[in-house]
Amino acid sequence: xxxxxxxxxxxxxxxxxxxxxxxxxxxxxxxxxxxxxxxxxxxxxxxxxxxxxxxxxxxxxxxxxxxxxxxxxxxxxxxxxxxxxxxxxxxxxxxxxxxxxxxxxxxxxxxxxxxxxxxxxxxxxxxxxxxxxxxxxxxxxxxxxxxxxxxxxxxxxxxxxxxxxxxxxxxxxxxxxxxxxxxxxxxxxxxxxxxxxxxxxxxxxxxxxxxxxxxxxxxxxxxxxxxxxxxxxxxxxxxxxxxxxxxxxxxxxxxxxxxxxxxxxxxxxxxxxxxxxxxxxxxxxxxxxxxxxxxxxxxxxxxxxxxxxxxxxxxxxxxxxxxxxxxxxxxxxxxxxxxxxxxxxxxxxxxxxxxxxxxx
Ligand code: SF4
Numbered sequence: 001x002x003x004x005x006x007x008x009x010x011x012x013x014x015x016x017x018x019x020x021x022x023x024x025x026x027x028x029x030x031x032x033x034x035x036x037x038x039x040x041x042x043x044x045x046x047x048x049x050x051x052x053x054x055x056x057x058x059x060x061x062x063x064x065x066x067x068x069x070x071x072x073x074x075x076x077x078x079x080x081x082x083x084x085x086x087x088x089x090x091x092x093x094x095x096x097x098x099x100x101x102x103x104x105x106x107x108x109x110x111x112x113x114x115x116x117x118x119x120x121x122x123x124x125x126x127x128x129x130x131x132x133x134x135x136x137x138x139x140x141x142x143x144x145x146x147x148x149x150x151x152x153x154x155x156x157x158x159x160x161x162x163x164x165x166x167x168x169x170x171x172x173x174x175x176x177x178x179x180x181x182x183x184x185x186x187x188x189x190x191x192x193x194x195x196x197x198x199x200x201x202x203x204x205x206x207x208x209x210x211x212x213x214x215x216x217x218x219x220x221x222x223x224x225x226x227x228x229x230x231x232x233x234x235x236x237x238x239x240x241x242x243x244x245x246x247x248x249x250x251x252x253x254x255x256x257x258x259x260x261x262x263x264x265x266x267x268x269x270x271x272x273x274x275x276x277x278x279x280x281x282x283x284x285x286x287x288x289x290x291x292x293x294x295x296x297x298x299x300x301x302x303x304x305x306x307x308x309x310x311x312x313x314x315x316x317x318x319x320x321x322x323x324x325x326x327x328x329x330x331x332x333x334x335x336x337x338x339x340x341x342x343x344x345x346x347x348x349x350x351x352x353x354x355x356x357x358x359x360x
Contacts, residue, residue: 012052013063016154017185020056027056032183034097034150035221047216048151049112050095062093063155064124067108068146071137073334077145077177078309080319081268081358082198082235084329085336088175089130089139092146093155098179098215100204102243102280109147110278127159131169141173141197149176153186160195173197179204179215180222187225191232198235198359200270201226205247206255214246223259230263235359237268239309240294244274244283248290253297265304266357271295273310288313305357324352 021028027042031051038046040053050062069091074083077090096109103109134142142163144156156176163169180201182190190196203222205211211219230236240256242248260267271294273286291308295316298306308316317331326349330337338360342349347356 012059012061013154015051015058015060017183017189018051018058027053029053029056029058031058032185033153034183034186035181035217036097037183048095048097048148050093050151060152060154062095062152063158064126065093065152066091066125066130066155067094068092069130069133071139072143073336074141074143074175075317075331075334075336077143077175077200078239078270078307079175079198079200079235079237080270080307080317080329080331081237081305082175083140083173083359085338086140087138088141088143089134089137090143090145091130092144092149093152094147095151096148096179097151097181098148098217100215100278102214102241102274102277102283104277105146106278127155127162130159131163131166131172134163134172135168139172141175143175143177145175145177148179148181150178150182150186157189157193157195161193175199178202178225179217180225181217182221182225184224184228187228191229191234196234198237199229200237200239201229202239202241203256203259204241206252206259210246227263230267237270239270239272241272241274242286242291242294243280244286244290248286248294250293250297253294254301257298257301257303260298261301261303264357265302267303268305268307268357269298269303270307270309271298273308275310319358321349321352321354321356323354324349326351328356328358 017033018029018031029040031038031046036047040046042053045052052059052061071087072090074086074088092108094108094112149156160174163172174196175198176196177200208219211217260269271291275285276283295306304322319329328342
C-alpha cells in the first residue's frame, strides 16, 4: 500500500468533472476535464498528478493552492488586443496536464511531490481572498496562468462565479493563459457559463510527433479548442514558441499561419523566442532571422496582427492599423503608449476608420 492511501482525501475538494466507471468493482473513474480523458484507478493520480481517485471519488488536490500571486501588465500574458495597458492579478497552482521539456515554470508545473500533498491541506486561499487581493491592488482583472488553468478549473470557476456575484468585483475581467488542451465538456462550460473574457492559447507545434514528444499532448484537441472559442466569440490570441530544429522551419510557419488565417486574419499571433529551460538546455536560443521569417510568412499570408516576443528587436511589439499603417499602440517592455483617439473610440482606426480587433 503506498503512503497516499493513508491520506484523508475527504478533506480535499471533490472534482466536478468526472464519472465513476460502474462496470466493475475497481472503483475506477474517468476524468473529463482535459483531452487526456484519464481513466484513473483507485488510489491513483491522473496524468496531471493533481487529481486523485480515493475509493471511487476524484479529488482536486490543488483547489485553493494559488502560487506566484502578482500584479502583471496584461501585455505580459501576452494579450495585446484586450484591454491594453490594464493590470491583472495573476496566479497558477501546482501541476500540469502537459510535461513540456522546455517549461519555464517547471518548478510549479512539474515538480509536485507526494509530500507536497499533505502541506496543501493547510494553506487554502479561498476565492474570496483572491478577490480581495484583486480589489486591494486595484487590479482590472484576474489572469489564470503560469501553470495550466484547465487542471485547476473548479478553483478558477469558483473565483469567477463569486466575482460575478459581488458588486465590488463584478466588473473584473477573467482571462486564461492556456495550452488549449480542454475537453469538449469544459469548453461547453466555459462558454455556457460565460466564464472568461479572453484567452491566449499556446499553439506549440503543427504535428502530433512533436506534440507528443515535447508536451505529452496531441495537436487536434488544441486546434479544436481554438476553433470553438473563436466561434463563440471569446477574445482569442495565439502564441507560438519558435524552437530551433523543432518548429522553426518555413513549412511549419506556413501551416500555422494558414490555420489562423482560415479562422480570421484579425486574430493576433505572437511568435515568441525560445531560451533554454528545464530539460531543453542544450538547444540555442531561436535565431532572430527565423522569427523575422515567421513574421514575413504571416504577413505574406495576409494576417493583420503579428508580434515577436522575448527579444530586444525594435518595432516588433507595436500595433499598426492594417489599412493605413497608423501607429495605434506602441509597446516597449510592457510600457504602453496608447493612441489617444483610440482610447475614446475603440474598434476603429482614428485616421482611416478601419475596423480593428481591439477591445479597449
Ligand atoms: S485533468 Fe486531464 S490529465 Fe488531469 S486527471 Fe483529468 S483528464 Fe487526466
